[in-house]
Amino acid sequence: MPGSATANGFLLVLAVILPFAGVLVSLALGGRNAERVALIVMPAGLAIALAIVVAVWRTGNALQYFVGNWKPPLGVAFRADGLSAVMILTSALLICGIGLFARAQFSTPRGAEARAPLVFWTLLLAVWGALNGVFIGGDLFNLYVALELLTFAAVPLVSLDGRAETLAAALRYLLFALLGSILYLLGAALLYGAYGTLDIVLLSARIHAQPVAWAAISLMTVGLLAKAALYPFHLWLPPAHAGAPAPASALLSGLVVKAPFFLVVRLWFDVMPGMPERATAQILGVLGAAAIIFGSVVALRQARLKLLIAYSTVAQIGYLFLMFPLAVRPEGGYPWSTAAWTGGILQAISHAFAKAAMFMAAGLIAEALGHDRIAGLSGIGRALPITVLAFGLSGLSLMGLPPSGGFVAKAMLLTGAVAEGQWWWALVVLVGGLLAGGYVFLVLARALGDPIEPLRLSAQVSRRRQAVVMAVALCAILLGFAPLRPSDFLQIGRPDTGIVGLR
Amino acid sequence: MVFDAGLAVLVLGVAAWTIVARDTFAAVVGFIAYGLLLALVWVRLAAPDVALTEAAIGSGLTGVLLLGASTRVRRTKNLTAGKEPAAALRLAAIGLCVMVSAAIAVLVLLLPEPAPTLAAPVAANLAATGLGNPVTAVLMAYRAIDTLLEVVVLLLALLGVWSLAPDRLWGGVPGLHYRADPDGILTFDAQLLVPIGILVGIHIFWVGSVAPGGEFQGATILAAMWILTTLSGLVDTPSVSRRWLRLLLIAGPAVFVAIGLAGFAMAGAFLAYPIEHAKLLILIIEVPVTLSIAAMLALLVAGPPERSLHR
Amino acid sequence: MNAATLYGLCSAVLVGLGLYGLIMHPEPLRKILAFNLIGGGVFLLFGVVARRGAAAGFGGDPVPQALVITGLVVAFASTALALALLVRLSSEPGRANLPSEGSGEEPMGGGPL
Numbered sequence: 001m002p003g004s005a006t007a008n009g010f011l012l013v014l015a016v017i018l019p020f021a022g023v024l025v026s027l028a029l030g031g032r033n034a035e036r037v038a039l040i041v042m043p044a045g046l047a048i049a050l051a052i053v054v055a056v057w058r059t060g061n062a063l064q065y066f067v068g069n070w071k072p073p074l075g076v077a078f079r080a081d082g083l084s085a086v087m088i089l090t091s092a093l094l095i096c097g098i099g100l101f102a103r104a105q106f107s108t109p110r111g112a113e114a115r116a117p118l119v120f121w122t123l124l125l126a127v128w129g130a131l132n133g134v135f136i137g138g139d140l141f142n143l144y145v146a147l148e149l150l151t152f153a154a155v156p157l158v159s160l161d162g163r164a165e166t167l168a169a170a171l172r173y174l175l176f177a178l179l180g181s182i183l184y185l186l187g188a189a190l191l192y193g194a195y196g197t198l199d200i201v202l203l204s205a206r207i208h209a210q211p212v213a214w215a216a217i218s219l220m221t222v223g224l225l226a227k228a229a230l231y232p233f234h235l236w237l238p239p240a241h242a243g244a245p246a247p248a249s250a251l252l253s254g255l256v257v258k259a260p261f262f263l264v265v266r267l268w269f270d271v272m273p274g275m276p277e278r279a280t281a282q283i284l285g286v287l288g289a290a291a292i293i294f295g296s297v298v299a300l301r302q303a304r305l306k307l308l309i310a311y312s313t314v315a316q317i318g319y320l321f322l323m324f325p326l327a328v329r330p331e332g333g334y335p336w337s338t339a340a341w342t343g344g345i346l347q348a349i350s351h352a353f354a355k356a357a358m359f360m361a362a363g364l365i366a367e368a369l370g371h372d373r374i375a376g377l378s379g380i381g382r383a384l385p386i387t388v389l390a391f392g393l394s395g396l397s398l399m400g401l402p403p404s405g406g407f408v409a410k411a412m413l414l415t416g417a418v419a420e421g422q423w424w425w426a427l428v429v430l431v432g433g434l435l436a437g438g439y440v441f442l443v444l445a446r447a448l449g450d451p452i453e454p455l456r457l458s459a460q461v462s463r464r465r466q467a468v469v470m471a472v473a474l475c476a477i478l479l480g481f482a483p484l485r486p487s488d489f490l491q492i493g494r495p496d497t498g499i500v501g502l503r
Numbered sequence: 504m505v506f507d508a509g510l511a512v513l514v515l516g517v518a519a520w521t522i523v524a525r526d527t528f529a530a531v532v533g534f535i536a537y538g539l540l541l542a543l544v545w546v547r548l549a550a551p552d553v554a555l556t557e558a559a560i561g562s563g564l565t566g567v568l569l570l571g572a573s574t575r576v577r578r579t580k581n582l583t584a585g586k587e588p589a590a591a592l593r594l595a596a597i598g599l600c601v602m603v604s605a606a607i608a609v610l611v612l613l614l615p616e617p618a619p620t621l622a623a624p625v626a627a628n629l630a631a632t633g634l635g636n637p638v639t640a641v642l643m644a645y646r647a648i649d650t651l652l653e654v655v656v657l658l659l660a661l662l663g664v665w666s667l668a669p670d671r672l673w674g675g676v677p678g679l680h681y682r683a684d685p686d687g688i689l690t691f692d693a694q695l696l697v698p699i700g701i702l703v704g705i706h707i708f709w710v711g712s713v714a715p716g717g718e719f720q721g722a723t724i725l726a727a728m729w730i731l732t733t734l735s736g737l738v739d740t741p742s743v744s745r746r747w748l749r750l751l752l753i754a755g756p757a758v759f760v761a762i763g764l765a766g767f768a769m770a771g772a773f774l775a776y777p778i779e780h781a782k783l784l785i786l787i788i789e790v791p792v793t794l795s796i797a798a799m800l801a802l803l804v805a806g807p808p809e810r811s812l813h814r
Numbered sequence: 815m816n817a818a819t820l821y822g823l824c825s826a827v828l829v830g831l832g833l834y835g836l837i838m839h840p841e842p843l844r845k846i847l848a849f850n851l852i853g854g855g856v857f858l859l860f861g862v863v864a865r866r867g868a869a870a871g872f873g874g875d876p877v878p879q880a881l882v883i884t885g886l887v888v889a890f891a892s893t894a895l896a897l898a899l900l901v902r903l904s905s906e907p908g909r910a911n912l913p914s915e916g917s918g919e920e921p922m923g924g925g926p927l
Binding site: 504507508511514515518519521522527530531534537538541544545547548549550552553556557560561564565568569571572573575576592593596597599600601603604605607608611612614618619620621622623625626627637638640641642645646649650653656657660663664667717719800803804806807 | 816817818819820821822823824825826827828829830831832833834835837838839841843844846847848850851854857858859861862863864865866867868869870871872873874875876877879880881882883884886887888889890891892893894895897898899900901902904905
Binding site: 005010013017020021023024027028030065066067068069070073074075076112113114115116119122123126129133141142145146148149152153155156159160162167186190193194195196197210211212215 | 606607609610613614615618619620621624625628644645646647648649652653655656658659660662663665666667668669670673674744746749750752753756757760763764766767770771772773774775776
């Protein structure tokens, strides 16, 4: 029996339902109202996210809610532990930032309803609702529906401008995502057949090391890896994220791609706690390392800025999966008390802010110049100083230099690697940092250089938008002030919590 | 048992045909046949609600979509037609698929006996929902949140399909303009079948509370009747920006959310129903949801706007 | 072996067949067909699980059956979106298929935004 509903559990329902209510109202009213509805929902959703974080913090326990008052295994539960709470807050902050940034690009013209603004604002809210659904879902089938919501909201954003390349990229994204969903569902079918429930807490009690359980978790993990674009399933990501409009790229790289990673963490540490072997976890680490090396090297070879940033996403996702070999079966202590646990989650959050800021900065640069060729960036540093500075700060986080959230995250991963005696991952982190430095400086050197002929801007970029980009980049920097030890907050709601310091 | 074995072999045979057929149109026809056979399998598995859904949505509507797409994609020259994949790749693929199938087959045989089941709790709580059909109870009461989110999924898919229209055609009419031949057989069929179909659809929806059926199956039949009416040219598809169409689309999920939120006041939780009014509330949700789903399904088949409203 | 197990083996073969079609066919339409086949196999597996859970006077466990109904609708929505993308893509001149899968292949240069 998974206990009882907690007092503030209704906040979880609101976190999911409010954005979707916004979607319904947007579609019904149409026209200019989609943007207005989004602007109303954004602060409300942010308030709910803050309330959830405060509630989890104050009570020191996970929030739990049974939808319809039906308890699992019959009904569906929503749960928010420390992990969920930080992801919900990150999503809320980032979506507000992206929304403010996108106002200029997707402003609704007077007169008849326009396609792109309506679709953008509605899908922005839909992605938000789906993300919250993934972060709080306590039932594996409910999570499947949330994942499908996320896919259907994200794919049309890729092809929003209607060019043939983006249509092809969107189709490939959809096919990879569908493959992932089918594998996930196959695993879920096996789990239900073996244990009679899909509730995460109940499963963790009933599951034990059997071929059916192994197969199910493997299938679901592979499916989620395809959605998360971990090497070798990364093929769909660069064209999709590079082809989408800048605010959508920020959304996709920052948040959408983190949701499947979040679910792999849930699967490995919540559905089958203590079961995975170190050897199996090494596979995920190897794939992560391959992603880091491959993504960074290919990023260095890119001629277009947005593609460089997209390949950087492929690389940075690899860091997330280094968490697994370092947190599974640690030498004494619990997985969530290791440095790697905090490091991995912090990497997800700081990358979200940094990558979003980077894509938005790239969008502003492309608007100003009329193109996004890296070779032609000379002189933009003087024309858009705030934007290029924001780009640089995001790059700091990607490289893992202090002060930035990326530095804390990578430092924790390094510490974890050394503490676990798996020094080879430390090597990977260091090499990845060097390569990231390579492609960040590649762009910055061009941008700060003097142009051969005077730069002619094709469009003016408002200071307000540059300020928004700067604010998002500063969030990634602010995370650098997080203490260099395993976070207590991220351990809230874990079973058998023993809060352990850095080992 | 012999019947089951024969049915299974037939299903696998038609599925294999769908995969190996060279002509896409033939493959699609094979898929539709496979879907109908699969519906029979569902009946043999004592799942009549699923059989209805598979026949209607899985085979019927999906088949219409595939047929439409196969003719439109064929119009453009297929650049890789005629390139045969290497024999080595084929062998490797066959090997991989055989291994995967074998693994799943082994896992099926390893499933525990006696099988864990939720049938007992479903039966025990059925009275509290006021329903007689356990599958409807799961869909509309125990796991109502899944159904709510699933309706939103349909809506998002529709928005995604609409977003594929070029900017100048936004606000236009989906699909081609079918001209009615007043003496043709299609028009005659439509005029004859559609009223009956609508009644059948409503009946299947209505009876779903106590017998196999329900909103999805009924909505599919209503959608099919709408598609038949437009295909025969009797009525034209509405433009995507019409206010009444938008309201029809969101009415179902909006009522669902509203009653869910009312559940906070009435029964203490989101999507909770007070026992005295459970059946009534579920019905109040189901009627607009059925209509909305019918519209969504029909419009998903119609596709993105392709004709401008102004000539 | 009873009927449920027989159909379970059938679902295993369906998944394998669909996977083969997914790998071997280059045209996206056939891939989408193969996806539907794999999906049918997975749903059938759910159905077998449901049949094995027959109890309390029902012919099968209602929960997996409801999950399959939800899954069928979601699968239809996926097919609709994928086909709409495909039809729109094929109406663009010169792009009847997805670009060939090769690592490091870049899409054609176009608008940077």
